[in-house]
Amino acid sequence: MAQLWGGRFTKETDQLVYNFNASISFDQKFYKQDIRGSIAHVTMLAASGILTDAERDQIIDGLNSILADVENGTLEISSKYEDIHSFVEANLIDRIGDVGKKLHTGRSRNDQVALDMRLYVRDEILEVKKLLVSLMKELHILMKENVDTYMPGFTHLQKAQPVTFAHHVGAYMEMFKRDYSRMNDIYTRMNYCPLGAGALAGTTYPLDRNLTASLLDFDGPTLNSMDSVSDRDYVIEMLSAFSTIMMHLSRFSEEIIIWNSNEYQFVELDDAYSTGSSIMPQKKNPDIAELVRGKTGRVYGALMSILTTMKGIPLAYNKDMQEDKELTFDAIDTVKGCIALFTGMISTMKLNKPVMEKSAMNGFTNATDAADYLVNHGVPFRDAHGIVGQLVLYCIEHDKSLLDMSIDEYKAISPVFEDDIYDAISLKTCVSKRNTIGAPGEEAMKQVLAINEEYLKNL
Numbered sequence: 001m002a003q004l005w006g007g008r009f010t011k012e013t014d015q016l017v018y019n020f021n022a023s024i025s026f027d028q029k030f031y032k033q034d035i036r037g038s039i040a041h042v043t044m045l046a047a048s049g050i051l052t053d054a055e056r057d058q059i060i061d062g063l064n065s066i067l068a069d070v071e072n073g074t075l076e077i078s079s080k081y082e083d084i085h086s087f088v089e090a091n092l093i094d095r096i097g098d099v100g101k102k103l104h105t106g107r108s109r110n111d112q113v114a115l116d117m118r119l120y121v122r123d124e125i126l127e128v129k130k131l132l133v134s135l136m137k138e139l140h141i142l143m144k145e146n147v148d149t150y151m152p153g154f155t156h157l158q159k160a161q162p163v164t165f166a167h168h169v170g171a172y173m174e175m176f177k178r179d180y181s182r183m184n185d186i187y188t189r190m191n192y193c194p195l196g197a198g199a200l201a202g203t204t205y206p207l208d209r210n211l212t213a214s215l216l217d218f219d220g221p222t223l224n225s226m227d228s229v230s231d232r233d234y235v236i237e238m239l240s241a242f243s244t245i246m247m248h249l250s251r252f253s254e255e256i257i258i259w260n261s262n263e264y265q266f267v268e269l270d271d272a273y274s275t276g277s278s279i280m281p282q283k284k285n286p287d288i289a290e291l292v293r294g295k296t297g298r299v300y301g302a303l304m305s306i307l308t309t310m311k312g313i314p315l316a317y318n319k320d321m322q323e324d325k326e327l328t329f330d331a332i333d334t335v336k337g338c339i340a341l342f343t344g345m346i347s348t349m350k351l352n353k354p355v356m357e358k359s360a361m362n363g364f365t366n367a368t369d370a371a372d373y374l375v376n377h378g379v380p381f382r383d384a385h386g387i388v389g390q391l392v393l394y395c396i397e398h399d400k401s402l403l404d405m406s407i408d409e410y411k412a413i414s415p416v417f418e419d420d421i422y423d424a425i426s427l428k429t430c431v432s433k434r435n436t437i438g439a440p441g442e443e444a445m446k447q448v449l450a451i452n453e454e455y456l457k458n459l
Contacts (some may be wrong), residue, residue, distance in 0.1 A: 008245045027084045027324045028077040033119035034084050034177055035067045035111065037222045038103060040215040041195060045105055048208050051101040055099050063088070064098040085112055106205035110229040110317040114194040116323065117217065121238055124332045125187050130178045131339040132245075133459050138347045139173045140452050142166070147445050149267065151356040152365050155320045159363030162430045165351060167440035170448060175248040177455065188236035197228035200316035210227040226316040228322040232306065232324050239303040239328065242335045249297040253289035256349070257443070260286045266356050270348035273341070288345050292338045299334055302327035357427065364392050364400050371403060377416050 006101070039060050046056035066088060069075035081087035093100035146165035153163035193213035196203070202225045209221035222228040248401050259266035275287040309323045367388050372382035395402060402425055410417035423429055435441035 010213055011234060011419075023077055023083045024077065024081050024323050024331060026114070028118040029325075029329055030084045031070055031077065031088070032067065033116045034088055034112070034122070035063050035117045036193060036378065037119060037216065039063055039086065040212050040373035041107060042103060043215055044208050044212045045102075045205075047211055047222065048206050049172075050096045050105060050205055050207075051102060057101060058096050058099050059092065059103055062092045062100060065095060067093050083109075084115075084116070085109055104160055106203045106207050107344055108197075108229075110199045111197040111225075113227050114197070114231070115216075117232075118190060118194060118234065119329075121234060122187060122190065125178060125183050125238065128242075128245075128332075128335060128339070129180060129183050129266065129459075131336060131343070132176055132183070133456070135339055136173060136176050136180070136425075137178070137456060138343050139169055140456060142169045143173065143445070143452070144348065146351070147449075148428075149353050150360050150431065151353060151439075152360040152363050159360070159365050162365040163370055163426045163440040164445070165353075166358065166445055170445070172252050173452060173458040174250065178423045179241065179245045179248065180459070182244070186234060186237045186241060188219075189237070191219045192222045193220070194222045196221060197225035199230055200226050210224060222369075229317045230313070230315055230321070231349070232260070234320060235324050235328055236303070236310070236328075239306060240300070241333055242299050243296075243303050245335060246292075246299045248337065249338055250293045250296040253293040253342070256289045256345075256354070257286050257293070260289075264359070265352055266353065266359070268350045269345060270350070273345040275347060288341050289296070292342055295334050295338055299331045302331035303347050317403055350459055361403060362429055366393070366402055366427065366430050367392055369425045369430045370421070373421055374414065374416055379416055380415075 001337055042051060042059045045051040046053050051059075066075065075091065077084070077087055081090060089103055092103060106141055143166040146169070150162055151165050151168065152159040153161050153168065193209065195212050195216075196207045196209040213219070213221045222231075256267060256269070260266055269284070269286055269289075271284075273286075273288045274284045276283055276285065303306050305327045306324055309320050313320055331395040370391065371384040371388045373382065374387060375381050379387070391402060391405070391410070394400075394409070394413065395405065403422060407417065407419055407421070410421060414443065416446065432441050432443075435444045437444055
């Protein structure tokens with residue numbers, strides 16, 4: 001059992017206790033961050049006169065050799081070590097002797113693991129940001145290509161008013177822009193260095209915490225040593241933001257699943273992003289969309305786990321905080337995988353534009369525009385609303401759309417109608433005349449596309 005403590009103990013830890021307490025099985029993910037933090041730490045110790053330059057160089061060379069050997073596969077991170085910190089330190093001492101024992105000067109495992117987790121989360125936030133940019137670029141392409149692809153817009157999953165596919169996708173574009181912004185917010189708020197906080201009350205060594213922070217690309221050191229080792233707000237914030245990302249992906253996945261069904265047939269998913277049935281040869285299932293939808297609960301679970309873990313912990317560090325890692329690592333991997341797969345799925349998805357347009361025409365999505373037509377011809381809106389309600393009832397009874405009705409049928413319900421009603425309620429007119437910013441009209445969409453173009457250019 002390789003561990004960093006034990007001097008005051010008179011017997012070995014029970015093996016079951018050791019296994020239960022150990023974190024090497026999952027915190028080995030930190031090996032790069034742990035070595036990077038240690039290199040910064042000894043660089044600062046030498047600059048502060050606590051180590052000699054020769055000791056610094058010897059330790060750094062040893063740490064770099066451990067990193068190289070782990071990455072080329074000649075050094076295995078094994079369960080005989082309690083955690084990644086003991087693995088690195090024990091191997092360093094094996095390689096360079098007693099000088100390696102000076103690595104931990106002025107440092108506790110508490111501020112060391114706080115640093116490693118912060119570095120790891122910070123790195124992963126950058127990776128998620130890249131994936132979000134790729135997703136938004138695909139959405140932008142879909143929007144540019146479908147400004148005049150008509151489809152029904154829904155409320156209550158009932159056809160409501162005609163929109164375009166560009167407009168519908170644009171709603172998700174806004175969601176993912178907010179997700180990207182949240183990643184930036186979290187990064188900015190968490191970007192302070194806890195190293196030098198010690199176990200909870202700092203250290204008597206003359207550490208230069210500003211130098212350590214600078215070496216690790218932080219904006220500065222944390223300002224309270226107790227908070228430094230017990231803060232996991234940034235993990236909670238990240239998992240909260242991840243949960244929102246997954247909620248957005250899940251909503252979009254749900255719509256794609258509906259659109260891909262035989263009843264809708266708005267879209268067809270590429271074979272590479274679909275699966276078949278073991279018994280029904282005709283099936284082509286939207287499994288990627290369904291799995292993205294399903295894995296949302298997995299990420300929610302990670303958020304609830306860390307919130308529950310942290311809610312009853314007194315200051316400062318407690319071993320409960322070891323529970324911040326496994327589910328967080330799983331959530332990171334889940335979110336990254338889901339964004340990447342979802343991006344591939346929508347980039348290869350085919351639209352059935354005629355079916356989408358026909359669905360918009362047959363669902364009375366232009367009923368509001370028929371009412372507006374009457375209002376523009378002097379009919380009070382409340383009366384116009386009632387007249388169009390009669391039109392819709394007539395169409396349902398006679399299996400027609402509003403565009404299928406003859407002018408005589410219109411006039412039988414209201415003499416105000418003239419031949420120009422057909423142009424007034426065509427899908428093109430219904431959409432194109434809605435040109436306030438944020439609406440589906442072509443001119444409005446061109447403004448939004450230009451804004452998004454500039455936004456993506458600057459990411």
